[in-house]
Amino acid sequence: MRIHKEGYKIIFNSFIILSAVVALFFIFAGLSISSYIAAAAGSVLFIFLLRFFRFPVRLPKDDESSVFAPADGTIVEVKEVYENEYLKCETIQVSIFMSVFNVHINWFPIKGVVEYFKYHPGDYLVAMHPKSSEKNERTSVVINKNGTKILMRQIAGLLARRIVCYAVEDSEVAQGDQVGFIKFGSRVDLFLPLDSRVQVTRGQKVKGCNTIIAKLPDQKEI
Numbered sequence: 001m002r003i004h005k006e007g008y009k010i011i012f013n014s015f016i017i018l019s020a021v022v023a024l025f026f027i028f029a030g031l032s033i034s035s036y037i038a039a040a041a042g043s044v045l046f047i048f049l050l051r052f053f054r055f056p057v058r059l060p061k062d063d064e065s066s067v068f069a070p071a072d073g074t075i076v077e078v079k080e081v082y083e084n085e086y087l088k089c090e091t092i093q094v095s096i097f098m099s100v101f102n103v104h105i106n107w108f109p110i111k112g113v114v115e116y117f118k119y120h121p122g123d124y125l126v127a128m129h130p131k132s133s134e135k136n137e138r139t140s141v142v143i144n145k146n147g148t149k150i151l152m153r154q155i156a157g158l159l160a161r162r163i164v165c166y167a168v169e170d171s172e173v174a175q176g177d178q179v180g181f182i183k184f185g186s187r188v189d190l191f192l193p194l195d196s197r198v199q200v201t202r203g204q205k206v207k208g209c210n211t212i213i214a215k216l217p218d219q220k221e222i
Helices: 005-029 033-052
Strands: 066-068 073-083 089-098 105-107 112-120 138-145 148-156 163-165 178-182 186-193 212-215
Touching: 005 033, 073 186, 089 212, 112 148, 112 163, 138 163, 148 163, 148 178, 186 212
Parallel strands: none
Antiparallel strands: 066 212, 073 089, 089 186, 105 178, 112 138, 138 148, 148 186, 163 178
16 A cells, blocks of 8 residues: 655654554553553554555546546535635535545646645634635635636645645646645535536545546637
8 A cells, every 4th residue: 555745754753652652551551451452542543544644546537528526535515606716707616525534635637727826824614614615724726728717625624734735836737636635634625617517416425536526618629
């Protein structure tokens, strides 16, 4: 199993701390039940961290007319909203909630040029809260594909206190390239053109780079 680079430091530090705590139990409590419980708990926590920062191989399907899921998780919102940060128009918002058990890597849902990037400090409401998209710590990235613009927003949650985003304005990105990583439970919102044909429903489980979120309106190559 590969480990994502964002987990190296946390996993190393956690291993040192957990090992020290378990060692102290055995030093001061000997071969007691509490020592074995501490060892078991430490092992479970360490395995959880390894699994959380897992880095699966994802090969996006060759379908440039589609918007692929930017994250693993559950669809919690599909609705029409006015996007007032950058697009300034009516859009279709599709929101994906990532639990602590999901892969937390984020991917670009389409290919194109990064037209806009901004980091917003903010609160840490529960990621499923309707206002988390506007009030929580978040990043906003706009990808322009031949004039069709999609805004992708990484949102921190109650436990997620660290958003990593690799997007750079004016850079070209491929569908399935990594956008970043959100640590410990979070949400990703997509704001799509109003005439996109959404392919998912609320409550559906999706897989990053594999599940088609929507079909884009017909485009003319430029």
